Amino acid sequence: MNNIKNTFSIKDLENLTGIKAHTIRIWEKRYNLLQPKRTETNIRYYDLSSFQKLLNVSYLNDNGYKISKIATLSESKIPSLVREVAEANNTESHAINSLKLAMLNFDLGLFYKTYDSLKTEKTFEDIFYNIFIPLLEEIGLLWQTDTITPAHEHFVSGLIRQKILVNTELIQAKQDNNSKQTFVLFLPENEIHELGLMFVNYQLIEKGYQAIYLGQSIPASNLKDLQNYYDDIVFISYFTIKPNTEDFRKYLEEFDDMLLKKHNSKLWILGRMLEGVDNHNLPKKIKSFKNIASLISSL
Structure with missing residues (x-):
């Protein structure tokens, strides 16, 4: 099966560019900026070149160029003007x-x-x-x-x-770190979205901290072994889709019982799943952060 998407509905263009479908239609009719194609059953669609042109038109419009002016430009001039504006404005x-x-x-x-x-x-x-x-x-x-x-x-x-x-x-x-504190980064079971956690790991190392990156889908019980090697551990985890909202509080309480209460360890958490969590009612050794920047700034 070919998964490459090379045709787009007007709704797709709205989602991709942020330009309302109504505005796109006006630009088509009034300025002839796009020329949609039609299927054999007469359904309108747009190709990749139309999408690219709309991105460029939107960019120029956002940077002070009127649609009426953009519409007078040749097809080759629009991308070159975009490059000029981007270089000038950074x-x-x-x-x-x-x-x-x-x-x-x-x-x-x-x-x-x-x-x-x-x-x-x-x-x-x-x-x-x-x-x-x-x-x-x-x-x-x-x-x-x-x-x-x-x-x-x-x-x-x-x-x-x-x-x-x-x-x-x-x-x-x-790196030549002398940090006594150790950060252990992991994702909970069945959680695979690790880019945010990987960047936290990058920033910890950049700042000279000792960081141990364990990665995706780590059961909490597997973390106990690290407490035999390190006295001062800050566990860090990023919750994007797991555990489920209804299980999230239970997960934190079990983690607290298993790894925090009887050891000099803490848990720092962040991610989308925290949106429904009462941050003021977390176990004592668990701290939540709104985003990566706020976590790093707390170091």
């Missing part, structure tokens, strides 16, 4: 748009070109916070609305994972 939305286009085309070259361009101006930390996090948030919404396939999400996630690993290895090779 804006991040252009990079995010380029990465979305790379995702839709499964285009490794465009991903690496965009990333390498960002690296000339930004630190890896800046890229992760200001480019990758907003991109991943958008991708999550696009996947939920069936605008993209899981293959698209896995393509981009895999490349971002690769960049975290490369940058972590670069600083780890130079």
